[in-house]
Amino acid sequence: MTKRFVATVSGALLVLGLAACGGQGAGGTTDTASQQPADLTIGVSMPTQTSERWIADGKSVKEKLEAKGYKVDLQYANDDIPTQSQQVDQMITQGADVLIVAAIDGTALSGQLQAAADKKIPVISYDRLIRGSQNVDFYVSFDNYKVGVAQGKSLLRGLGLENADGSKGTKTGPFNIELFAGSLDDNNTQFFFQGAMDALKPYLDNGTLVVKSQQTKVEQIATLRWQQEAAQKRMENLLTSSYNDGAKVAGVLSPYDGISRGIITALQNAGYGTAAKPMPAITGQDAEIASVKLINDGVQSSTIFKDTRKLAEEAVSTAEAFLQKKTPEANDTKTYNNGVKVVPAYLLPIQAVFKEDVTKALVDSGYYTAAQVAAGKTK
Template sequence: MTPIPEREGIVSRRLLAALSSAVLAFGLAACSGEGAGGGTDTAGQDPKDLTIGVSMPTQTSERWIADGNSVKQKLEAKGYKVALQYAGDDIPTQSQQVDQMITQGADVLIIAAIDGTALTSQLQAAADKKIPVIAYDRLIRGSKNVDFYVSFDNFKVGVAQASALLVALGLQNKDGSKGAKTGPFNVELFAGSLDDNNAHFFFNGAMQTLKPFIDNGSLVVKSKQTAIEQVAILRWQQETAQKRMEDLLTSTYNDGSKVSGVLSPYDGLSRGIITALQNAGYGTAANPIPMVTGQDAEIASVKLINDGVQSSTIFKDTRLLAEQAVIAAEAFLQKKQPQANDTKTYENGVKVVPSYLLPVQTVYKDDIKAVLIDSGYYTAAEVAAGQAK
């Protein structure tokens, strides 16, 4: 499982996406007429006669590669045909791919959107053909035609990230009690892409947790950049996060002061932030690396945690998320409503979308074996190498 390099040019990404779209069109055309297309009764049909379209945002993150593969494998194990496509972080490409899935007869759509507001016309087309739509991990906004949402408790992800930062700094213990340290500690904040609904949940959960410590002076955001619009990283790009950290060090920490911690919402951003810090001289005995959080337990970052470089990550088990997506898809194919465990939280601007939310786990160095290795998510050799097979 090798992710496309973060530095791949946008032209190459779009060329790859265009080729993938062509393959999708050919593959779906080959089975056109066999699937129910959403409009006919799928309840009694053989799985081999049904097609599920799976749209993932990018292959620049190993997390999304794992998600796509997990969903595909679990559906195929049940006998379904699967049209899996990655959009190369390009909104028009994803729109085109979803259009093709609808036109060529998908019976259910599972979509992890690049931009949660950019698929309104595609979702209307799906609704017109009675094709159920499952939003996968990222809520699709601005449309009544989102039938179900499977994700993790994203507000709690933000709470967990902020709590992990407080624990790493010694302001709080893992059980939530008061820590031995009092600060003040200089920290900087990062958020995800503003067009990703999850980024707002992550940031709001984190800020609710950090605010008392900022208010009492235990934490100091020296740059004074505390609004999500100031700290967001478009498309969750590692290079953008690295550049912003470099700019912060140049503009705010040119007086000899030091950064003690960084709230990072995603491991890819964390690696960019850490690179900027190391390039600026952090990471020595005299100038230790700041505490940097993360999310997704990407193998490169798990190695950094194991090596004492990154302080923590939030583990979201994509195997469980894929399983819930499959359960929801099968319920729709049987003309049933999937079971939700949250029917109040995820309002997409038009409706509250019934949701199934999964729990998350904070992973520090001493949790790697129990949480990631013993569960079979990674092997010890993969953690040591920083690369998954």
């Protein structure tokens, strides 16, 4: 009996010891710098597959990591916060060595991030800054304030108030415009909005631009989850409530191509897009292929191109730096305060794209083919 008890205890201790060692592998105390890529796993959490942009991001990050030999756990949360929380929990439990997270709600993952920190798993916030947590190690994105400025400047150019070089245009106004913003739970929304409003402010102040609905606060113009359908409904309501006196919309500030397409549908249903009722100048973002075709066809005025291939490369470089116990390269260590800490960031450049820019910026660079632009789809 005694020998059997000792053997049982010894066996249990051995099992516990092995389990403890196993639990310190991925993301634990194991020195990842000494391991081969094939022994390491990167968890990649993307917000949704309803946007072609996020599908492309996930695919690009996964391909670039796998090309270097890493194992990749890529998950899409379909715009559902509990789903993303559960997926990130699972990545941590299953032993991710690094997490790359594009959050649906920038404040909803604090528990998961604490669990990651407890296991010494570095967290890279991808394009959308995760807020309210000490446990965000790095941020890779574009210069989001400059995106907003570029959108505001693009609207002014689309209206003819400014030229491409920023000089005074041939048009004088006044012009009726309406404003749309992104989702309030996305930290980028505030940067886009502030940048755009700073660009438009002189023209709003002197009456050249008039927001006929008087909806100018970000809370009034926000679009939950960046949904195209929500934007279409709001544009329809604006046309009914503020343009039932014969006035016409001349321009719409839109922060994202999906929102732009919803706005365009509402305007087309209201008779816009004819010689008598021209389509307003409409901005966008992400150079989604459906919107690139609309720009090429003269329906949407512009978009902001953010080369997500380069963003994916930066995310991969950052992940590798953490795995090799190095400090990732940052080019901004002051701007992105998540409410708890300033998160070091690497910001990539952006480009405004009008019809005359489509070939050079998007086709010649290999982002799309001419056939994809003509068809308005990638498959």
